[in-house]
Amino acid sequence: MRILDNIISDRGSKYAVSGGPCRSKDQANAFIKELCRSKKFAKATHNTWALLAADAPLKNDDGEAGAGMVIVRMLEREGLHDHIIVVTRWFGGKQLGGDRFRHVQDAVRIYLEDLRAG
Template sequence: MRILENILTDRGSRYAVSGGPCHSAAEARAFLAELRRGKKFARATHHSWAFLGAGGPVKTDDGEAGAGAIILRMLERADLRDHFVVVTRWYGGKPLGGDRFRHVQEAVRIYLDTHAGKA
């Protein structure tokens, strides 16, 4: 599991991105449960994630409407299969509007860039 913390901040909201190899939706949910075991991640407002595997795509917005679809679309474009990516947000008290989608995209881009660098 690779965790990249404090990668973006905007109006008090903070973002992290995490991910790793994954072969099923159940494994993805276990990955998320493990991430939430950490006190810091347990207090996060949103954990939006996606997984693209042999059984098909799975995504969850976790209250951040549309974020799971953005992550999934980016995984499809990168042709990154059997891999789980979660974007975590700690809400800072001020609505971000459409900028939150740009931040989700940037977080996934950062993860994909570091993943490609480690491959």
């Protein structure tokens, strides 16, 4: 499990991104369960995730409507299959509007760059 913490901060909201090998919804649920063993991630407002599985893309917005699809599109562009990416947000008290999608994209981009770097 690769975790990049405190990567984005905006109006009090803080973001992290994590990911790892994953092939199914069951493995995705196990990944989220493992991530949430850390109290910090368990207390997050949103743990939005997506993965390109063999049959179809899988995603969960976790209350951050539309964010899972943003991750799916980025995974498709990258051609990254069987790998889950989770964008975690701790709400800071102020609505971010459309900026939240930009932050999800930035978080995934940061993760993918880190993954390529090894």
